[in-house]
Amino acid sequence: MDTSQKLLIETLKKHGFSASKSRIAVFSALLHQEPLTMSEIVHKLSGKVDRATVYRTIELFEKVNVVQRLHIGWKYKIELTDQFHEHHHHIICQSCAKLIAIDGDSHIEKDIADLAKKYSFSITSHQLEIKGICKTCQLLDV
Amino acid sequence: MDTSQKLLIETLKKHGFSASKSRIAVFSALLHQEPLTMSEIVHKLSGKVDRATVYRTIELFEKVNVVQRLHIGWKYKIELTDQFHEHHHHIICQSCAKLIAIDGDSHIEKDIADLAKKYSFSITSHQLEIKGICKTCQLLDV
DNA sequence: TATATAATTGCAATTTTGTCGCAATTTTAT
DNA sequence: ATAAAATTGCGACAAAATTGCAATTATATA
Structure with missing residues (x-):
């Protein structure tokens, strides 16, 4: 096991x-x-x-x-x-639906911790979802 | 209108x-x-x-x-x-299900823009969802 | 290891959520 | 005002999620 x-x-x-x-x-x-x-x-x-x-x-x-x-x-x-x-976020291409896992970004993680403090929340988790168009699709789409 | x-x-x-x-x-x-x-x-x-x-x-x-x-x-x-x-994110209390809209945080917005650049994505939108326990529930829960 | 108790599961029925084709209606452009 | 195109409601359907309950499985304790 x-x-x-x-x-x-x-x-x-x-x-x-x-x-x-x-x-x-x-x-x-x-x-x-x-x-x-x-x-x-x-x-x-x-x-x-x-x-x-x-x-x-x-x-x-x-x-x-x-x-x-x-x-x-x-x-x-x-x-x-x-x-x-590993902790990570996702970035999704709206055009080809490709889903990319991106490594945890320390800046963002820190910002979220700061926010938690500001609102007196004890954070258990967070999720960031970013939507956009990937490089390939940007080139293909006219 | x-x-x-x-x-x-x-x-x-x-x-x-x-x-x-x-x-x-x-x-x-x-x-x-x-x-x-x-x-x-x-x-x-x-x-x-x-x-x-x-x-x-x-x-x-x-x-x-x-x-x-x-x-x-x-x-x-x-x-x-x-x-x-106004652009905003949400923070949700897992205990009482309270949903708080938090103002856009310029640090996070900037970090997301940087990420986009790194992955050559053209961002159309993003969503950040933070889960945790709010102050009230922290005090109530033993 | 056997057993009683409590927790978990599968089943089948049901509810909820989301989708689709098509005729009727509404909107838009002229 | 009118024709063409887009949109809607309807009803049927498909898919996703939930539920109660009897049967099964897991846990704690002897």
Whole structure:
């Protein structure tokens, strides 16, 4: 069992939830993956974990900060939170729908921390989504 | 007719769409409002504008940058874009679900512009969503 | 390791959300 | 005022998400 799975189990226990087979299966489906849509996750686990359970699990995971939703255009995808991989943001090309993960930018991170202080918030997470047109599409589009 | 409605009509015309009654109704439902969910908008306009039309209108509005989706937890809400009110971000309390609009922060705006340059993207919009616990809830929660 | 209790799951039904084609209506340009 | 084009409402449909409940699985404790 790898470290991230241990962390998952620890997190679930800490919040008083059990580390069931299904939950671990859902987690594994997300590990080392691009962000996935709900139906992708459901499909990937079909025969193993029921759709209702996948939904309930993702909801739970979101609550205990194991996953986060990434919003892309109309829809959304699910990815593990920063505990399980490097913190990053996304930049999306509106034209070709390319999704680029960009490394956490220390300036922005600092600004957000400052904002939190200003509003007396204790931050648990943040997401920055940038939409634009990538270089290739800029050149192609007349 | 106020300025923002004029701007709407202008925007629609510019893109070759007509400024129909329904579209103006949808726009009005959003003006001077907190961000609304789709079903809130549909409900608010029930009897006046059909659900399918509301969806088609919001889709169109998003395309011509009149509205943007704001993602909050599982769902999303719709609000007018920065053309119709000051640019801002949101900070959400996970505990009491309070949604606070925070003024555009010039540091963050600048950092985002720099990022765009780095990745050769031409930015059309961005959204920053910060989740945390507000001061009140920090004090209440033991 | 066996067992009681509590938590979790799958199933099937249902609700909610979003989409589509098409005829009727409204808007726009002339 | 009128014709052409765009938009709308309707109703049917498809997809996504939720729910109650009985059956199963996990957990804690003996």
